[in-house]
Amino acid sequence: MDASLIVDEVRLTPILISDPPLLNVQGVHQPYTPRLVVEVITRGGVSGLGETYGDGVYLDLARPLAEALPGRPVADVNALFALAEATDPGRGSRSGTGRGTGPGTGDEAGVDASGLRGVRTAEKLRLSVVSAFETACLDALGKTLGLPVHALLGGKVRDSVEFSAYLFYRWATHPAGGPVDDWGAALDPAGIVAQARRFDRAYGFRSFKLKGGVFAPDQEIAAIRALAEEFPGRPLRLDPNGAWSVETSLAVARELADVLEYLEDPASGTGAMAEIAAGTEIPLATNMCVTTFEEVPEAFAKGAVRIVLCDHHYWGGLGRTRELAALCRTYGVGLSMHSNTHLGISLAAMTQVAATLPELHHACDTHYPWQTEDVVTTRPVFREGRLTVSDAPGLGVELDREALAALHRRWREDDGRYRDRDDAAAMRAANPEWRPRSR
Ligand code: GKR
Numbered sequence: 001m002d003a004s005l006i007v008d009e010v011r012l013t014p015i016l017i018s019d020p021p022l023l024n025v026q027g028v029h030q031p032y033t034p035r036l037v038v039e040v041i042t043r044g045g046v047s048g049l050g051e052t053y054g055d056g057v058y059l060d061l062a063r064p065l066a067e068a069l070p071g072r073p074v075a076d077v078n079a080l081f082a083l084a085e086a087t088d089p090g091r092g093s094r095s096g097t098g099r100g101t102g103p104g105t106g107d108e109a110g111v112d113a114s115g116l117r118g119v120r121t122a123e124k125l126r127l128s129v130v131s132a133f134e135t136a137c138l139d140a141l142g143k144t145l146g147l148p149v150h151a152l153l154g155g156k157v158r159d160s161v162e163f164s165a166y167l168f169y170r171w172a173t174h175p176a177g178g179p180v181d182d183w184g185a186a187l188d189p190a191g192i193v194a195q196a197r198r199f200d201r202a203y204g205f206r207s208f209k210l211k212g213g214v215f216a217p218d219q220e221i222a223a224i225r226a227l228a229e230e231f232p233g234r235p236l237r238l239d240p241n242g243a244w245s246v247e248t249s250l251a252v253a254r255e256l257a258d259v260l261e262y263l264e265d266p267a268s269g270t271g272a273m274a275e276i277a278a279g280t281e282i283p284l285a286t287n288m289c290v291t292t293f294e295e296v297p298e299a300f301a302k303g304a305v306r307i308v309l310c311d312h313h314y315w316g317g318l319g320r321t322r323e324l325a326a327l328c329r330t331y332g333v334g335l336s337m338h339s340n341t342h343l344g345i346s347l348a349a350m351t352q353v354a355a356t357l358p359e360l361h362h363a364c365d366t367h368y369p370w371q372t373e374d375v376v377t378t379r380p381v382f383r384e385g386r387l388t389v390s391d392a393p394g395l396g397v398e399l400d401r402e403a404l405a406a407l408h409r410r411w412r413e414d415d416g417r418y419r420d421r422d423d424a425a426a427m428r429a430a431n432p433e434w435r436p437r438s439r
């Protein structure tokens, strides 16, 4: 093995990045959200980058994995899964299924780092950590070999990747104080249309996704109708993150049957999604009821979803994202891409893997335009809603060390308030009576 391709060191840098007051069913985004930047440095002196969730539970898994990696070949990305399991500090206290529920196991029902309800299993946490290590290894390998990451994944099938505008109901400012942007509030159909116009003007996005589950379904139907009137024929999606009952979901589907490209996670759970799917022509999409390979057979057998949103963080990296795509192709299920608050390293990874997926026929989600800070030296530019696929070695992004240091300083100086994302806590700070609502 060429010594330059051996991992010499792994650096983990937790950071806090500013985030606008975006509303969702679980509450509101906090002024700062944690992310983790992973650097894998080879003996050849090449540094590769990865990015993932930065909450404490992820850091607890990332630290021992980072210690175990030096001395191993940077190309051995398939070995990362077993290594992450072997170094997981909670492994001894877990049941044979790897799905224990005791303290310290990492298996918790409740709110995950996406700010959504769900079960955060140890396996899901580990996969999100592995994804950043895998991306960093592939970046370092690509830089060493002079090849873009897409070439390491088998090559690109397109030269640019389409993204959609991610519309959110939002407040103008955070009630607790913090960063302020110039987007203003969007709390009704007119506000959502104004936001969409700005996305259209500034980035050229053609598809629009509205994060729903915030207001009564009628108000969200009105917002989608207003978008359809303003942008006739353009792909529109609505995603209430499982907030509705089967009845509500079917009623919304009836109202919006003529304008939606897809309805995303109207209700929670495969059973409910299957019932809704049986009662509407609108394709149902998910990033909630199919988030692991184990969840695929039931959902596909029941016809619960026609589109799965892949996400290399959830699924354990770029290679596993391609495995998911193959599975979807086999079963005739469509593919789109999910996002969460992220920076330029993740955007580069999303773009590289998206470039290799022939079956990706829907514009990918991205939160990126909402982020005003970054740790890469050059912000990617969307043209006509698309990003050009970089052919530079690795991911094609460089680390801005000053920016990284400043965002890490913010994390160090934080009194613990923002080190774990908690949209519900942020909402309750503004309105102590608030509770997540199913409709
Ligand atoms: O950022 O508020 C948000 C979103 O609601 C995010 O947390 C979701 O994971 O965008 C996501 C989705 O499509 O469900």
Ligand code: MG
Binding pocket: 239, 241, 264, 265, 286, 287, 288, 338
């Ligand atoms: Mg979703």
